[in-house]
Amino acid sequence: MSLPDSDARDPGPEAPVSRSRVVGSALLLLTLAAVAATRLYGYTLFHTLAELYSIVIASTYFVIAWNTRRISQSPSLTALGIIYGFVAFLDLFHTLSFQGMQVFRGYDFPANQLWIQARALEAASLLAFSFVRLRTRWALPALLAAGTLYTGAGLASVFVFRSFPACFIAGVGQTPFKVAAEGLIIAALCAAGIVVARRRREYSPAIRRNLLWSIALTILSEASFTLYVSNFDVLNMAGHLLKIASFYLVYRSIVATGLEQPQEILYAELARHAEELRKALDSRNTLLSILSHDLRNPLSGIRGVTDLLLQDPRYDDPGERRELIQEIGKTASGSLDLLDRVLDWTRTQSGRLEPKPEPVSLTALAEEQADLAEESARAKDISLDRDTGRPVPLTTDREMAATIIRNFLSNAVKFTPRGGRIRISVERRGSEAVLAVRDSGAGMDEAVRTRLFNPGERVRGFGTEGERGTGFGLLISSEFVRKLGGRLEVESAPGAGSEFRLILPA
16 A cells, blocks of 8 residues: 655745745736826825825734734834834825825925935844844834834924925926945945845745845835926836835735735744754853863863872972973963963853954054964074054054954964064055965865854964964954954965964954
């Protein structure tokens, strides 16, 4: 007896989603066609229906976000929904004040002014919402206060004080302010698209895809609104149709996904937590490895040496006792250095160590750290050359940058043979400050280079004269440089030495 083929009967979870997408796309096309057809009756009717469509979607998003704010698994999307409520309010006044509605009389094209206010708020919210977390007590009141203040000030500047710059002049068209404002809005939307694309782990593929398409259509809509001559021409109409499509995609990404496929949002949140758990487990395994090997072994050695000093009569000779005490001090110093590095690394992993930017000179910082490394380099007959040149000023965390440079120099001295050469250089390349440490050591192959910054695979080894590496220096450096907004680069080959570069925004 054979079992039935379950795949033939079960189309899987993707089939309903695909059908829903096809039906939704068909409804969108029908909506666009129906709204466009009302242009034959009159532009005012077309404009009113087009705006009401986006107002209804934005209001629906606001209502859902507000009523699920306490149980939402994505507080950033909740914040975006709340801001869209203010966007809908401004769009409503834009619709009522449109030329031909005869609601607000005695004003010169207020609809164009309110359009800029609403689109600016929309672009800013799309750019910033990924970073908003409604976790603290005052986060939501602050968000509501900011939205209310912006909306109230915008309406007052148009209808009360009449201080908002003119955006359209009869017989002339759009003002330079209006075109410039549209350009800034487009730039903000482009930045918003980049942010959403880069923070891909925070949202499900469906939400991210629809948000990116919505932002792209909004950019096209804004571009058309920089070119129209009349409030009733074809470019103005095209811009409103693109706006309908962009708001529909917001509906699909947030409202429909949240109600029809809530597991999409839940799965994205679970995936993010799983990644955080994986990092935590890697950190735990690393710490266990340190406790069981890197710290236990030297401490056991210290205990063994002290037992010899106390019990073995052979070590009554002052000279031999001095050598053993020096060995104890050397081992204890290495253990303390390792412990300090571990504590720094665990603080970066827990988020408790944050940068404190201040004006510094990367050149002076390099000279300072080179002075500290000079003694250990001289002890191995290593020449430490400096090519620091002119001062390179920047704003960064002084201690974090110093730690990175110190780690570079320490590794260079450790893995460079006696009589070798180390060169430290500083220069400015465009908008970046670059510090490089080059050594004539043994170098590394590609397999070792790829493991340098992986917390789960600490690269440890012995220096050219038995110096023991902890494997934490570069891990700490990579964490610090990430917090400083820079990057690390490594060039190395077996037998050709290594060059480590610290690159920071200048």
